[in-house]
Amino acid sequence: DAGITQSPRHKVTETGTPVTLRCHQTENHRYMYWYRQDPGHGLRLIHYSYGVKDTDKGEVSDGYSVSRSKTEDFLLTLESATSSQTSVYFCAISLTRVSGNTIYFGEGSWLTVV
C-alpha cells in the first residue's frame, strides 16, 4: 500500500448538492493529485497540489475545486454535483512531478450523482 486513504469510498448524492472527497497520505509526498476514471477516457487529471495551499488545474477541472491545508490532506469538492460527475475518483501522490517519478494511487472513491 502506498499509504493513501480516501474517504468516503462510496457515495450517492443528489444533483445540485455539494460533495467533498478526502485524501489522506502518510508518505509525506509533496505532490498530490485527483484523477477521475471513466470508460472510454482512462484516467484524467482534475487538479493537483505541489504544496500546502499550492494547487493547479488539470485537464478536466471545471466544476471542481480543491484545497490543501496540510501536507497530508487534499480535498476535492464538487460545488454543485451533476450527473456528468458520476465517476470513480482516485487520489494519487508523488515525490516530484518530473519524468522518472512514479505516481502512486489510492483505492478510489465511487461517486454516483442521481
Next chain:
Amino acid sequence: GESVGLHLPTLSVQEGDNSIINCAYSNSASDYFIWYKQESGKGPQFIIDIRSNMDKRQGQRVTVLLNKTVKHLSLQIAATQPGDSAVYFCAEWETSGSRLTFGEGTQLTVNP
C-alpha cells in the same frame, strides 16, 4: 497510451502460460513509462517502469520492452496466475509538459 473506446481490449490466457500486453504510446518526446495493474474495485498499482534510454527491464515475473522506433511498449508476465487477472495499462511521461498520460488498458483474464 492508446484510446480504445468503451470496450477494453481483452487477453485470455491459461494459467501457467506467458502473457504479453501491448501499448502504443503517442508522444515521441515521452521519456519515462510506467505499467499499472488495476484489479476490479481497486486503485491502479505500480508494476514496473522503464526510462527511454533502456530497451528492456525485468522485475519479478514481469518484463517491460520498449521500442522507441515504433513507439511501442509491451509487458510480459511469465507463468501467469489467476491473481494476475486485472486491467493493465501503461502511462507515459511527457517531459516538456510535465504530464503523465494514461492509456485505457487491456483486460487480462487468466483461466485455471
